[in-house]
Amino acid sequence: MQMGVESPLIFLTLFSVGSIVVVTLVSWRKTRNKWALLPPGPRGLPFIGNLLQIPRTNTPRAFAAMSCQYGPIYYLRAINRHFILINDLDMARTLFEKRGATYSHRPRFPMVQEVIKRDTMLFMNYGPAYRNSRRLVSTFLNARIAEKYWPAQELESVRFVLAVRKAPHDLLELTRWTATALIIRLVYGVEVSDKDDALVHLAADFGRLTGEATTPGRWLVDAFPILRHVPAWLPGAGFKRWAMRAKARMDAFACVPYEMAKDKIAKGEITPCWTAEKLLETTEQLTEQREKEIQHTATSMYSGGSDTTYAMVETFILLMLHYPAVQKKAQAEIDRVTGGAWVPSMRDRDQFPYLACVIKELFRFSPVVPLVPHSLHQDDIFEGYLIPKDAWVMVNMWGLMHDEKRYPDPDTFVPERFETDSAAGRVPQDDPLEIVFGFGRRSCPGYLLGLSSVYLNVVHLLFAFEIVPAKDEAGTDIIPPIAFKDGHVAHPKPFQCNVRERSAARMTLLEHALHSLQ
Numbered sequence: 001m002q003m004g005v006e007s008p009l010i011f012l013t014l015f016s017v018g019s020i021v022v023v024t025l026v027s028w029r030k031t032r033n034k035w036a037l038l039p040p041g042p043r044g045l046p047f048i049g050n051l052l053q054i055p056r057t058n059t060p061r062a063f064a065a066m067s068c069q070y071g072p073i074y075y076l077r078a079i080n081r082h083f084i085l086i087n088d089l090d091m092a093r094t095l096f097e098k099r100g101a102t103y104s105h106r107p108r109f110p111m112v113q114e115v116i117k118r119d120t121m122l123f124m125n126y127g128p129a130y131r132n133s134r135r136l137v138s139t140f141l142n143a144r145i146a147e148k149y150w151p152a153q154e155l156e157s158v159r160f161v162l163a164v165r166k167a168p169h170d171l172l173e174l175t176r177w178t179a180t181a182l183i184i185r186l187v188y189g190v191e192v193s194d195k196d197d198a199l200v201h202l203a204a205d206f207g208r209l210t211g212e213a214t215t216p217g218r219w220l221v222d223a224f225p226i227l228r229h230v231p232a233w234l235p236g237a238g239f240k241r242w243a244m245r246a247k248a249r250m251d252a253f254a255c256v257p258y259e260m261a262k263d264k265i266a267k268g269e270i271t272p273c274w275t276a277e278k279l280l281e282t283t284e285q286l287t288e289q290r291e292k293e294i295q296h297t298a299t300s301m302y303s304g305g306s307d308t309t310y311a312m313v314e315t316f317i318l319l320m321l322h323y324p325a326v327q328k329k330a331q332a333e334i335d336r337v338t339g340g341a342w343v344p345s346m347r348d349r350d351q352f353p354y355l356a357c358v359i360k361e362l363f364r365f366s367p368v369v370p371l372v373p374h375s376l377h378q379d380d381i382f383e384g385y386l387i388p389k390d391a392w393v394m395v396n397m398w399g400l401m402h403d404e405k406r407y408p409d410p411d412t413f414v415p416e417r418f419e420t421d422s423a424a425g426r427v428p429q430d431d432p433l434e435i436v437f438g439f440g441r442r443s444c445p446g447y448l449l450g451l452s453s454v455y456l457n458v459v460h461l462l463f464a465f466e467i468v469p470a471k472d473e474a475g476t477d478i479i480p481p482i483a484f485k486d487g488h489v490a491h492p493k494p495f496q497c498n499v500r501e502r503s504a505a506r507m508t509l510l511e512h513a514l515h516s517l518q
């Protein structure tokens with residue numbers, strides 16, 4: 001009788017254990033099979049994966065070299081983070097454009113998104129809040145109204161070259177000032193008087209802190225997001241205290257110019273600008289939420305636009321030290337058109353075809369965002385490979401722009417590669433401007449503004465000055481290496497240079513231009 005009660009129990013226990021073993025085995029096999037579908041890549045170590053193989057310096061170039069070994073798509077893992085590197089234009093387009101619904105998220109940056117709680121558009125995942133932000137940005141940046149900003153852009157650019165005249169040794173700092181001043185003028189209607197203005201420092205700190213907070217490998221919390229719950233007072237939680245200080249400074253940048261704009265409106269001194277437009281477009285009391293949206297969008301435009309623009313202008317200056325013949329040829333074109341008798345403006349842009357090639361080559365030679373990171377929130381299969389959920393899918397923009405098949409001799413600065421020469425049967429190489437601003441739903445909304453600012457700074461510098469090397473104590477030219485800092489935005493490493501005024505008459509013309517633009 002007893003046997004009769006125990007037998008079904010034993011049977012049930014064995015059956016349950018057996019089922020668990022079978023289910024575990026099947027799911028282990030499935031998982032194993034799933035990971036077997038990852039793209040090729042270097043073999044990693046247990047636990048840390050490829051952490052030690054991920055290049056820390058000259059990263060885009062090193063990633064491009066790895067793709068010669070592993071192919072146009074390859075995989076790396078750093079502890080628990082998965083990286084998919086894309087070094088092929090068609091693949092990049094397929095993922096970010098055709099499969100944009102899947103690949104338009106940003107990778108998780110726990111330090112920025114969850115500890116500092118910076119919710120600028122740049123770090124947002126794709127969803128309703130992002131789309132709302134993008135809609136707001138498009139009220140500032142769109143092709144229909146791009147021309148509206150030309151006078152302010154010309155004014156800031158002329159102010160820039162005149163400031164360079166006064167302080168040629170501050171040329172690089174002034175490139176930062178002019179980019180900051182332009183965005184602050186357009187967004188908040190506030191004039192940033194000079195490079196030592198408090199807003200310039202606040203903006204510079206905002207950029208620096210964003211860079212530090214997103215430096216790969218710097219924060220343990222990025223690898224182990226659970227650490228975000230550690231209280232700030234705990235020994236070893238220095239990152240939390242750093243984050244609190246960074247947040248306070250970054251919030252100040254979001255608030256100070258915004259409050260200045262509001263204050264001006266309250267006093268009736270309205271300068272046309274995006275913030276004023278937003279604040280005045282309704283007679284109803286603004287909700288706290290709406291004010292936050294306006295502030296965040298304004299800082300998104302600042303953080304997307306300022307660093308990138310001045311990085312391009314700095315790079316242009318550096319390249320002119322290495323390619324004086326390019327500088328001479330572009331100046332000859334400007335002189336042929338203007339006769340040195342009027343200051344070039346936005347409306348004259350089409351009259352400088354060689355300069356247009358110089359600018360294309362500038363964006364190709366050093367794409368300002370060398371690695372473009374997107375992410376996805378569900379596993380995907382692409383060309384038979386598994387792209388795991390939450391992976392960093394990084395398009396190596398630098399690699400695409402230095403692809404020898406598309407751009408022969410890619411490490412040499414050759415604007416002529418974009419010219420058509422019917423006699424020699426030469427067709428222009430692919431236009432980098434169709435690529436370097438990104439693809440699909442996250443592509444750069446500020447490309448028209450960025451391009452025109454770079455054009456104006458470049459044409460005005462060339463109109464006014466010769467960009468020449470600085471000299472050492474023995475009077476020998478210092479030619480700095482073409483080297484870039486590591487970071488999300490490609491800034492040249494600090495370098496020395498000098499400028500020589502081309503003529504006093506040109507300076508007078510610039511002074512006149514400034515008066516008529518003010």
Ligand code: HEM
Pocket residue numbers: 121122123137141183300301302303304305306308309312368369372373436437438439441442443444445446447449450451454
């Ligand atoms: C000067 C040259 C510029 C270059 C080369 C450039 C390039 C880029 C690139 C490659 C991206 C990432 C695209 C992606 O994730 O797929 C981006 C994003 C962005 N850019 Fe630009 N940019 C420039 C100027 C500007 C300007 C002037 C503004 C605004 C005033 C701006 C605002 C933004 C914003 C808000 C984003 C984030 C978009 C998002 O996350 O959805 N950019 N830019």
